[in-house]
Amino acid sequence: MSKPQEVTAREEEVLYEVADHIATITFNAPDRMNTISGPMLKQLTERLLDANQDKDVRCVILTGRGRAFCAGLDLRPESGGVAGLGSGTGTVSTTLDLRNTPPIVLFEMEKPVIAAINGGAAGYGMDTALGCDIRLMGKSGKLAAAFCKRGIVPESGGTWFLPRLIGWSKAAELIFTGRTLNAQEAVDWGLASEVVEDADLMKRAYELAREIAGNAPLAVQAAKRMMRMGLNEPFGEHVHHVYLQLLPLLRTDDVKEGMMSFMEKRPPVFKGR
Secondary structure (H helix, E strand, O other), rough: OOOOOOOOOOOOOOOEEEEEOEEEEEEEEEEHHHEEEHHHHHHHHHHHHHHHHOOOOOEOOOOOEOOEEOOOOOOHHOOOHHHEOOOOOOOOOOOOOOOOOHHHHHOOOOOOOEEEOEEOOOOOOHHHHHHEEEEEEEOOOOOEEOOHHHHOOOOHHHHHHHHHHOOHHHHHHHHOOOOOOEEEHHHOOOOOEEEHHHHHHHHHHHHHHHHOOOOOOOHHHHHHHHHHOOOOOOHHHHHHHHHHHHHHHHOHHHHHHHHHHHHOOOOOOOOOO
8 A cells, every 4th residue: 555645744634545446545633533623624635636636546435543533623723723713712713715625525526435434423524424425334433413503504515415315304303403323323314325343344345445446437437427417407408418428438448348348257357448
């Protein structure tokens, strides 16, 4: 496994590794339950962009080190601030700019992203998990939507994702009450795919990532692109856009390999071209 560049210990609040076409991005501040500091926020954005731009990467796993996935924003004065939050004065800035923050980058990523949720995903951490394509949860995993209990709203995608993922009524119940869902409840509500033993979480995440990475990467990325576009366009327009995506795919070597491997009854070997 390799890192994209050498970084100092202070900067290594977000780890990045690539192996077997899978990028693993890990929140690395276990002493504070992976709450997001200003420098950590910037580095997470950079790591997500690294994975999205790396042609060798076909799938991304996002997880946390220690007892939590991400327990929200770090508002301590020494945290370096978070995009306008945490000025150290006990007040909240009104200049918050979210356009270049991880939830936006996640939504626009071409590569599939799996959230392997170990422990709590609270507040900003929950919104970040919702921005991933697939959510797997260890038994100790939790989704905590405590925004209204803190006098704010889900600031990084929750109010957009939740009604689309679980419907208006359930989304309203979760946001308005600020409830915390355990891992099985998250699955029951439709917010996660499955629950596994904590010790098996990363094993299961890599199994799923390898299954995705074994498919034609250009097709997987086009499928994600079409799913994202389909959230906000009429059916007829969407079918037209799908056709426009399909035409260049039909000219790729991967389509030929997919057809040949089927005829020859062997696993395909895709090159991403």
